[in-house]
Amino acid sequence: MTSYWLMKSEPGECSVDDALAAPNATVPWVGVRNYQARNFMRDGMRVGDGVLFYHSSCAEPGIVGIAQVASTPYPDPTQFDPTSPYFDAKSKPEEPRWLLVDVQVLRKTRNLALPELRAHEALEDLVVLRKGNRLSITPVEPQHWRVISKLLGSPES
Template identity: 45%
Template sequence: MAYWLFKTEPDTFSIDTLKQQKVSPWEGVRNYQARNMLRDEIKCGDQVLIYHSSCKDIGVVGIAKVVKEAYPDHFQFEPTSGYFDPKATLENPPWVMVDIEYQQHLRLVSLARMKKVAELAEMPLVKRGNRLSVMPVTSAQWQHILAMTGQF
């Protein structure tokens, strides 16, 4: 089992939305590095920190679990979608998504707070200029973030 952090803007998709839906596709990833992780590395059973960005309370807000490995993101084929890719073909779809299942809400662990913790200094999220929507989290980082919630 591996650990990941998935970023989302809560105005578009939030931890509350995931809780309501129970299982949801993680679609719309249009960065090749993030896509490669979705396609090649993320497996069923992997644990995911849900991170809200571009909002008032930026930070880790919940946990999900991967329940379906990479498959073609259907939005790449829909001309009316903001995720449409005119170069995408059914034979070789460049974009994939995974399905995640809600596990639980967490007390907010803010980005500002995470940046102050030496144990998280190597985490891609806290490094300057990292804009990936999908990123790996080490087991130690995962445990430290969960401890920061005060729930574990």
């Protein structure tokens, strides 16, 4: 059973264009340091799950691409790198605290920005639209995925 997710990335860190430029349009989703978000990657995601690629902390936050989960979970290497902003001194290689998955961009879309998302009643309960939501990874209900796919103009399941 395929699940769907929304994953936030700051375009200054890794934009959808950056991801597209990577080999196989695939990037390791480094830097998640929130347990709930980590647990979604560790326990919830399967290879092939649908991903909405979202730009956050930028001029026009919104959904900018369709992607998929492209690996099973594995340790985020940046947690062991003292020069990385994501370094976590309390995490040991024999017991990694932070896991990630690879994400492959399938296609770039127009920017389906927040005001447009909010304008659709069918997306009222989309987790990322909920007030105070700060989670960088949130599950997406199948009906929300369908609505968003349609808005993005894809021949989508």
